Amino acid sequence: MIDGQVYTIPLGVAKHLNNNTWYPVHTYTKDEAGNPAQAIGQKIRRMAFQSLEFMDVEDFGNTAEKQIITVENIAR
Numbered sequence: 001m002i003d004g005q006v007y008t009i010p011l012g013v014a015k016h017l018n019n020n021t022w023y024p025v026h027t028y029t030k031d032e033a034g035n036p037a038q039a040i041g042q043k044i045r046r047m048a049f050q051s052l053e054f055m056d057v058e059d060f061g062n063t064a065e066k067q068i069i070t071v072e073n074i075a076r
Contacts, residue, residue: 014049021046 001007027041 009049011051014051017047018049 022043022045024040025042025044026038029037029039031037
């Protein structure tokens with residue numbers, strides 16, 4: 001794939017690549033005993049896919065916090 005081009009790929013492939021194409025930048029910390037330990041300090045994304053056709057429900061986050069309310073009838 002070439003950067004900046006538009007491609008049609010299955011949604012499952014796009015989600016997999018969005019979630020699994022990063023590399024770690026390690027940092028050094030100390031554990032509970034004071035011994036040096038290595039940890040992932042930052043995740044650098046190598047690529048990302050964005051849909052041009054739809055909004056994914058998972059992009060909205062927790063739906064319990066953001067409930068959608070519809071009004072069907074308004075009495076006047």
